[in-house]
Amino acid sequence: MSSSDERLQSPYYKEALDQYKELTQEEDPDAWDARISKTGCYVENLALQLCHAETNDWRQCLKEMGFFKQCWDSKGNKDRVKTVDR
Template sequence: MAQKEDSKYYKEALEEYKELCNDEEDVWDKRINDTGCYVENMALQLCHADTNDWRQCLGEMALFRKCWDQKGNRERVSTVDK
């Protein structure tokens, strides 16, 4: 299982998130932040942007999925699949 401390993208995303908290949040950032998984989402995006290959971002994807499930987002968006 991937660990947050093992991901350079997670560390970079955490720094970006800290800066974001000091700035005015735009609508998109607010929606992502409300999921409780902003840093994990950003880490996944940074990894993909850097590698251009989702397969190289499986650790970041696992961290995002774990966060998503732990924060109850699957239930929150369950109406999307109906």
């Protein structure tokens, strides 16, 4: 099973994908949505949030957390959050 097929097995991912499709139709998304969308991982981020909101237990969201981490790494986002030692 490919990773995209596996993601579609998650009800949270499916719901997040639907919400993302609606967001892309908006002419003026809010600043937070625009910022997250630029990471390329909006759907994975939202799926993780939806899972946690419903279950109130991160341990039940490990699959969604894995999808987010995989996306984050594949899009090169580690470089976006580097900090500078002072």
